[in-house]
Amino acid sequence: MKSFIKVRYILLGKFLKDSISEDRTYFALTLIVGFISAMVVIALHHGVLYLREVFKTSGSFTWESFLYGGVAIFVSGWLTTRKLPWTAGSGIPNVRIALAVFHGKISLKDTVGKFFTSLLSLGSGVSLGLEGPAVATCSGLGSFLGNYFSLSKKRVQALVAVGSASGVAAAFHTPISAVVFTLEEVVGDLNAKILGSIIISSVIAVVTSQMLTNTTEIFQEVHYRLVDHRELIFYLVIGLTASVIGPIWMNTVLKFREFNQKYMNNHKLSFIMIAFCCVGLLSQIHPGVIGSGSGTLEGTLLSLILDPKILITLFLLKFISTSICYSSGMSGGLFMPTLFMGATMGSFIGVTCSYFFPEITTMSGAYALVGMGAFFATVIRAPFTSILMVFELTRDYNIMLPLMIANITAYVISAKIENKSIYEKISEQDGIHLPSHEDNEILESLNVEDAMERNVISLNSSLTLIEAYKGVRKESISGYPILKNGRLIGMIAKSDMSAAIGRKEFQKKLEHLCEKKVIKIYPDQSLMVAFHRLKRFQISRLPVVSRLDDKRVVGVITAQDIVKKFGYELNETSKEMEDLLEDTEIT
Template sequence: MKANGLWTALPIRWLDRWLPSEVPLLAGAAILVGLGAGGSVWLFKYLIEVATAFSFGWLAEQLLQPWGSWTVALVPVLGGLVVGLIVHFFVGVERHHGVAGIIESVALAGGRLRYWRIPAKALASVVSIGSGASVGPEDPSVQIGAGFGSMFGQLFRLSDERVRALVAGGAAAGIAAAFNAPIAGVFFSLELLLGELNGNAWGTIILASFVSAVFTQAVSGPQPAFHIPAYAFHSIGELPLYLGLGLVAGPIAALYVRLLYTFQDLFHLWHVPRWCKPMAAGLVVGLVGIWLPQLFGVGYGTIEAILAGQDLAIGLLLALLVGKLILTPVSIGGGFLGGVFAPSLFVGAVLGGAYGLVCEQLFPGLPLAPPAFAMVGMAAVLAGAVHAPLTAIILLFEMTNDYRIILPLMFAVTVSILVSQRLQRDSVYTLGLARHGIRIERGRDVEVLEAITVGEVMQRTPVLLFEDDTLEEATDKLMEIRAHGLPVLNRDGELTGILTVQDIERAQTAGKTRVSEACTRELVVAYPDESLAVALRRMGVRDIGRLPVVDRDNPRRLLGVLRRTDVIRAYDLALTRREALRHRAHQVRLGAVSGLNVEEIRIGQGAPCAGRRVSEVPWPRDSVIATLRRKRKTLIPHGDTVLQPGDILAVVAEGEALQEVRSLCGDGGAAHRNGRK
């Protein structure tokens, strides 16, 4: 603990001494995050190659091969055993898998991740992929990068906003290093993690992704992930075929998302030691892999073969499609660590390849290339699964270095995501969060905002403009209060419009001088009795920073103004309120959130802490007293709360700290663990 405290104190002492300004501080941190992510992901990919060569080289061919070709099925089983032990002893139980956990942290915890667990998780991912589990390397790569961002943010004790920006930059750097795709990394962070554009975050994300890509290309070369021949879009007549591909890819993506969580539920219902489950999943993968070895591991070799135009039968492609749709959920649900990003690319490639072959046979007069459909299918299924269309389009461009089929690509991706969202509202990442009552939109948990109304947080006495005001007077008011827009009233005090900076610029260009001539009359409004979640969605659809709040029965009566900053403040307040309620009613969930052990410990007669205030007891540093239950009442203990014999404390602690708390509570012992008797 002392070494860790010294390590944490050194950056703070440096900051206190030199007092760097915000821009160089964030830039320096972004560079460190980019270098750390780039170097670590490069090492991660190298270790995957080593693990794969060991598993399917020496282990499968030299050690197991003499017993028969069927013994290749044992490779994922042995890998599952190693992964299960690593997770059991060094990682522990986590609420959400991979990127979903990062999304939750950015939205709810200021980007603060348990970065010290990431090396063990990365090692488990290396063994998972190397032993043939049907998972990808991108989730661990994103976690590695995001972990660096969170680590530097916490070491420098930065604000939540800056830590979020560094986590998003680390995630972008992870994608840049994993796929040699820096632009896709930037869009990945913006679409999936932040949900909206912020000036400081934008620069941090770009710089971290750029540095990571420069490092990756310096050590691995600038070549794209896949080497493919040139394919072209010949005529508008081909677009209906790509429409069909999008209509097929959407349901496949939605099915993929549902299967992932269906198999997680099935494995959760299987009451065996957790470390045994990856072995069972490995057995399923291994048995299928005897006949379809292309399904082992990431499958990039198969994708490249399809894109290169190698002759693969439609039956084989469809078998690979079904196999991947089953084995990836089995692998993830069984406890293997890895990503769902690359498997969705594999599913899209085999789907598009099979679809292209069918179209080629049905329309022999058209100059169709099935590999072109495979390329588009990759982006279409990916977009439908992760609900990030820009990321999918840009990633495909950067992975193939081919921009010639942009029109069918954009068309199929759009159709696919529309169909997928219609069938499955949540993405592969957000469905797990939604099942825990967390629904993220624009980087915020809108379920939290459902409990707060617009009337609670709106600005009730806003600065106003009147139709008779001149534009010069309006400009002075906007500059004085540093606002981008203000509501406009007529002489009777009725709301008639809103005037923004953009309205003033357009009016001055047209020679107008009065507010009445320049203001926007078609208004988007909010009502005081509706939830902030509804108002936030309305802001997002129109990209509006403020909404006039009006009487529902009289839309021309202005009651106040709701600004985006008001929503953010209310959001933080709502999170605090929700956490307090959770502490009072659900100690079990506290253990899930923290990842630590939660025990209820009874204070015994004559215990060292009995009769003393909470603040007077020398609790171990790595422990938290979450709640106190006294008879039928559950309390949140404060520093002046006097502890009494018979009180039951909900304690978050592990190891030596937990033993110290037990000693302080005397011979009462542990009443429950994780809420179970």
Template sequence: MAAAVVVGAGAGAGSVVFRWCIKTFTRLLSGHADYAASPGAGNPHVPWLGPYFVLLAPVIGGLLYGPLVNRFAREARGHGVPEVMLAVAQRGGKISPKVAVVKTLASALTIGSGGSVGREGPIVQIGSALGSTLGRVTKGTEGRVKLLVACGAAGGIAATFNAPLAGVFFAMELILGTFSAEAFGATVLASVTASIIGRATFGDAPFLDLPHFHVDHLTQYGLFALLGVVAAVVGVGFARVLYLIEDVCDWLWRGPEWLRPAIGGVALGLVLLALPEMYGVGYPVLEKATEGGYAIGFLLLLLVGKMLATSLTIGIGGSGGVFAPSLFIGAMLGSAYGIGVHHLLPGTAGAVGAYALIGMGATFAGGARAPITAVVILFELTGEYSIILPLMLAVVLATATSRLLFRDTIYTFKLRRRGIDLAGPAPGARIGAQHVGAVMEPLPCPMPASTTLTDAADLLSLSGHGALPAVDGTGKYVGVVTAQAVAEALAEQADAAPSTVQQLAEPPTPVTAEQPLAQALHILLSARGTGVPVFDTEHGEPVGWLSHQSALRAVHTPA
């Protein structure tokens, strides 16, 4: 669609402006294009200060972006992605257009003055704000506005990382939370458009220069699997530390919010003085780690330092993403792990850089639980197909381990701490807080699984439902047969179509009577029919039916 192309172009242009702002502010406040590439050096603008200028840079940056965010767009504070997820899930995709401008300046000032955060969160929020604004200006439906928000996010990621596929899957996996042909097509258009603009400006090379990847020995797959589990623990730990330090900053600060980044900048400056590699995003340090340029002890120090510096930057009110810090932390973990196993198994461990790459993807997957995005972005950054198998193994194990350790992700935890559950009812919504059992209707008369297609068509046409439960010969529930499935089967050749509905019965995602309606609505909206069975939690048997009409009855049912 044309709107997706326009949003993609806007996100691409926004990425160009944003990166220019980061570079400009970094040069002004540090005297270097990227201070992390020359840690410990002095600032040529104030040579008499030597390396101690890092004590002042965060304070100056805070004095500039603190009042800007507090006065014009407080939602621009923090890492941005949770706010976009909330806008899509519960606010109809509405994001203020002011966010695009304020986020650009605030995040660029944060990174340029030494804030140890990434640029992906800001550009996602910037692109999403552009998409939301265009959707509302053109008076699009709520679904269209949400899709354009996702297009903005996809375009921002694609242009920033030169990774168009990663932009598409980031938007669908984290922003929309669903996959569809329409969403895929629109986000691809936006992502490709933004990538073209980004490549025309920055070139076609990946933004990181990573080592070539290869697996030398089958034993390495076991080592990669173990790394995936360890990375999940580290990813979850990063999320915990991030919000723990934010809580400490909230508890300590008693002054006006506009002044908080400047005063907190003193603490950040002390961290940068002790570990200047933490200045800004830190890609030069990440690249050096993947090349085996650091000892194992210093790698672990950089890992802990990045957690502290990023958490402190966010905690004092800075603006920036946590995607790049997750990659940084994963690279330090993977490199340290690789050096360790190389000493233990020198003949089979392989190159340290391989573990650094796997650690990057697995740590991000463990923290954000976006396994497809993690696999795709590492593949696009390296261009190595041989990375796919070990990366998928580590990422899947990291995602599964993360689910066992932590209910939330690094993005949703921020919202849950504010009392917001993306899968739950929106604050003030008229339906959603009720339980399914309060609004469900009686279970429709089930059809035997041995029913022929013709008879099933008659039953469905007379039932008033677009789907009916099916039972086997013993009366046991086997699934739901939808009118769509029967119609599709009747349209097939006679010798290819099933003779009964036994093969058409599909058990949808379970809905229970005690479940909040807000959670059940997500399942109902994605179901193929017009309703889903409601199960008794104790015996697991269907006891009612939830349809769109019965859900609307919740308007008159107290929560």
């Protein structure tokens, strides 16, 4: 362990001598994350296929499938429910929380745990996909490398986004949609300044994945031709259908999760085992319910499944099995199952329309593609990603018009029913409320003094680096105010202290190491101002100073403090509204 720490400090001293060195290190890590992410996704994909063969969970379940697969899901569920709660679900909501609250910090234990719990659960044949876990694992990889080299919080967050994009790109071989998904859903800002590094990592991940697997696409290309302009009406129907069914499926997942949390709170592992058994029983009806269903999905895209009874059966089986599996909290994602449901829904509509209007309809595979994009846009609330992903999968411009008609229709109309993605709804159900544009009013009404930490841990400017580091190395705080005669003269980050130790500046005074240009805030300013200031300057904490003396520190505020206070206030407001409604009803 000591040699590991020694190597780390040597690397810090070598690569983080100044801001230019940090930029070069960040660029190198961007390339490394893209390359390793491709290998992680390939390992996860082939590992799942291998385990399904070993556990005999590739087809309709037999007694051996229930036995071997049951052991695998039990081990995965035990780890998730008892040891590694971060590994539950797809992992994408947790990545978003890590970015918004913890400045991109994801522990290596959770990252490794996510890989192996997903490997076991998906290998058991449950009705979930590997794309979400791939995003979470690759994001954790970026976070680990950024923190290992003590990069700034801004750079660590950027590497988390880089890992996320690399995971999607390697899984689907679609670099453009991977970039847009990361900015649209994970980062939440299409104008993010990290666009360049995300593009580079996505391209590297795709190229690496294609070279190692000797494949260029996950599905065979589907070529589309518009037979008659009246056919566009049928694509409009797909959008309308997706706008209704998408929210119904989301609410089904939430209802199952509510049941799990309310009645199975102390028996979460039992609910996971029940979900596994349900998948095994449903596989007796059709094996397409097993796993992500990518093989069956390709069949719908190639117009190989034309029986409407089979299509509606596949949709309903996937609808039920994915709802139960995801609500149980087992490790697995929603990407491919969501695309599967959209494809079978679209193909069913296409086959039905071709039966009644054969002269103006094309092959059902085109309807499957459009349905895939429309359902994805409704559930994930990422319309640009869905359009670009389908385009990259087909590489056919002719599909763009019907795809855009269906997607825009599905996205706009579904927003009237449910305007949040499944990931946002799940986070809210767990009591986690991240700031959004609609929440600005609450943030503006709350002041910094309502949420700030008043017990401030500060460091004296006369301390040497080694003295200060020995005192704070076991603290979880990432930065400290530097005081001279009780007055604020600067701030120092723990990562900067680590870098200075790597440069062997042990006896240097904190007064000469700290950042003199301090970004401050006053107690009476709103939490919105604090949140914007933290985001704008990419810092982890703000010293709160008195209006009467801006050198006197009265508190410290972090993004985590804001989110905690914000969530509390939101819950209090909801309770007040409920009480008001009850009083009104009584009156």
